[in-house]
Amino acid sequence: MDSEVGLWLRKRFLKPIETKRAYKVGGQEEEEEQQQQQPLSPAARLFHEPNFNVYNIAIMGWKTKMCPEVVKGNLVHTLLKHPRFSSLQVTDENGEMKWVHTRVDLDMHVIVPDVNPNMDSPDQSVEDYISDLSKTHIDKSQPLWDVHILNLKTSNAESTSIFRIHHSLGDGTSLISLLLACTRQTADPEALPTIPVKKQKKQHKEDNSNTxxxxxxxxxxxxxxxxxxxxxxxxxxxxxxxxxxxxxxxxxxxxxxxxxxxxxxxxxxxxxxxxxxxxxxxxxxxxxxxxxxxxxxxxxxxxxxxxxxxxxxxxxxxxxxxxxxxxxxxxxxxxxxxxxxxxxxxxxxxxxxxxxxxxxxxxxxxxxxxxxxxxxxxxxxxxxxxxxxxxxxxxxxxxxxxxxxxxxxxxxxxxxxxxxxxxxxxxxxxxxxxxxxPLEEIGFYGHPMAFLPPSCYGExxxxxxxxxxxxxxxxxxxxxxxxxxxxxxxxxxxxxxxxxxxxxxxxxxxxxxxxxxxx
CATH class of the missing domain: 3.30.559.30 (Nonribosomal peptide synthetase, condensation domain)
Structure with a gap:
């Protein structure tokens, strides 16, 4: 991304990065502490079994080059507000796994690999990179999610990001909904994406006859x-x-x-x-x-x-x-x-x-x-x-x-x-x-989306x-x-x-x- 566009994005969208998050629920800090010590649900623990170590991924194509600083700055005010994305999954002395709030180092979660913009086959390189991700797992010493930014032009996008989220954090539908809740319509920066809903069948005039x-x-x-x-x-x-x-x-x-x-x-x-x-x-x-x-x-x-x-x-x-x-x-x-x-x-x-x-x-x-x-x-x-x-x-x-x-x-x-x-x-x-x-074009803080294919591995x-x-x-x-x-x-x-x-x-x-x- 050239310096002028990068500078404009920083001024327009970048907010100060905070490494500590504190909020109150119902005015009581104790309630947050209790919430953060909740045990994992049986379904979440199931995804930590050796044969169910499943990761959801969302491959997002963008119409512009991505600015990592903008992404980091706004993740603090969106995704990290969800307690699951700023918590560790810790096993206590009784063998029970619990959510424990932690400080999030975004440099460990937002990964920007060096890529050659003039490579012969960028589409194949992006495909190979995503495939290589499936050979790895996120260390449990940090919240189990990350995002990889590839500022490499392909046939369908100017850049690509890959959100990787462990399935224990939530089901696929909830995770996609959460990611979309971090975006806004490009035509209206204050409006959330619109998802199609099932149309209700028209009700016919009521017939009260016995037949x-x-x-x-x-x-x-x-x-x-x-x-x-x-x-x-x-x-x-x-x-x-x-x-x-x-x-x-x-x-x-x-x-x-x-x-x-x-x-x-x-x-x-x-x-x-x-x-x-x-x-x-x-x-x-x-x-x-x-x-x-x-x-x-x-x-x-x-x-x-x-x-x-x-x-x-x-x-x-x-x-x-x-x-x-x-x-x-x-x-x-x-x-x-x-x-x-x-x-x-x-x-x-x-x-x-x-x-x-x-x-x-x-x-x-x-x-x-x-x-x-x-x-x-x-x-x-x-x-x-x-x-x-x-x-x-x-x-x-x-x-x-x-x-x-x-x-x-x-x-x-x-x-x-x-x-x-x-x-x-x-x-x-x-x-x-x-x-x-979404029914309309959406963007993440100045980055309009081109396409969105989700998938998983560990399946x-x-x-x-x-x-x-x-x-x-x-x-x-x-x-x-x-x-x-x-x-x-x-x-x-x-x-x-x-x-x-x-x-x-x-x-x-x-x-x-x-x-x-x-x-």
Whole structure:
């Protein structure tokens, strides 16, 4: 960053750096001390088990070079206001882990490596740097988070930052919300980002006839019956998976000990408008479309991998001939935050006004079956995804799996809970997540954001697929074990190509109205 721009940023945005933070809750300093000595929740302690040492990362692309001094100065007044980000996780003499407030040395948390701005392949260098991060862990003698700033121009951004946060500090949804609460809209520096909310269905005029009341009662009764039945089946399958039910050994199924291997992170930025076009044309949700194109891309990728292993393959045939075995069982774990989200406004108020906001790890698991097959009609993948998601929406699986883990912790201890989830994850194949992001451009104190792909490492699956929206973009990011998936860029391209095939099919069949194409 040139000196004039750097000087302007410092004058406009930089605030004095404080190394000691003191605030009062309800006017009593003792309450803060008591709050800082709270024990870690069972879920937070679970992420300190050797096979669950998971880190969340947020790869943020920026439209300008980043000024590290501006970042440091404002982290003090935003992120460090959250007690989890200025606390150590200390084990006492009884073996119990507690949060203990500490002074934060920002030079240990904001890392700016020396990079050559004239290197041949900056995109590959950034990808390699993030991959190398997954080989390391943050020392427990300091709060378990850091941010790495790479002032290196890539094809999608002028600079890149990587926030790395240990999963014990909070679940992924809460952490992304907290980071977004540190940002503001570029068009209005005082306004927080706006996240899309689910639209409420229009209520029709009430009919008080006896026939209508009877119909409503029957529909409600049938919904409750399906809810209990689906929940029973899902919890039963969860227990079978914990005991012995495994996914098919496909080329992307992880080998034992994967949690200790480094990861490769690759991503593609596609048009969110294309996904909305499909959503509107087929009367579905963005999540349905995301899951559908992921199923299509995985099917294509696995068919190619099986074809490469086949002794009967012909030159050029792997993209046309079906090599997939029949009845592949491939499931994804879907992490559901069963605690109502605090929201960006509540987290911003917490950092600015020292108010309270809901926080922590309160996660339930959903086992999401994927359809792996080669379909002649690309829209079949979307229809199958919608059927799967609609069924899972009518189930209390996430709540029950959370309380099953809580019960195991209380009766048998954290080691048994760790063993339970280790079996669940190693008996499934992948992890899938779709997150909604800001509707308008945002920035962090003078640095406008270009894109935002979150991910994680320390995960036991060989493949983690995440979708993250931002304005009119959707970022597809993969976290993979290269020993299992040596060509992640190819898999990412298969998912992107599946989106194109589905969109083309929707347009060719006239399912899109003219006024929908640009919505």
């Amino acid at each position: 209508w009341k009877l119909l409503k009662w029957f529909v409600g009764f049938w919904w409750v019956v399906k809810l209990f039945w689906n929940t029973f089946i899902d919890v039963f399958m969860f227990m079978l998976t914990a005991l012995f039910l495994k996914d098919t050994d496909t080329p992307i199924k992880e080998p034992p000990g994967l949690e200790f291997t480094p990861r490769r992170f690759v991503y593609r930025i596609v048009s969110l408008d294309d996904m909305k076009l499909i959503k509107n044309a087929m009367n579905m949700t963005i999540n349905d479309v995301a899951l559908g194109i992921t199923q299509a891309g995985l099917s294509c990728y696995l068919n190619r991998r099986y074809g490469e292993q086949s002794t009967e393959k012909e030159e050029g045939a792997t993209s046309r001939k079906v090599y997939l075995p029949e009845k592949i069982r491939l499931r994804s774990t879907l992490y559901i935050n069963i605690r109502p989200s605090a929201g960006i406004q509540a987290l911003a108020d917490m950092m600015k006004k020292n108010t309270e906001a809901k926080w922590g790890n309160k996660i339930g698991y959903v086992l999401l079956p994927f359809t792996i097959a080669i379909r002649d009609d690309p829209l079949d993948y979307i229809h199958e995804a919608k059927a799967t998601i609609d069924r899972k929406k009518n189930s209390l699986e996430a709540i029950f799996t959370f309380y099953i883990a809580e019960l195991v912790v209380k009766i048998f201890g954290i080691k048994w809970a760790s063993a339970l989830y280790h079996r669940i994850i190693t008996h499934t194949t992948m992890c899938f997540t779709n997150l909604a992001g 036991l699956h060989s493949l983690v697929v995440m979708f993250q929206s931002y304005i009119n973009k959707m970022t597809i990011v993969l976290s993979v074990d290269e020993g299992t998936i040596p060509d992640p860029h190819r898999l990412c391209d298969d998912i992107v190509e599946s989106l194109k095939l589905v969109k083309d099919a929707v347009v060719e069949r006239g399912l899109v109205k003219e006024n929908q194409e640009h919505k």
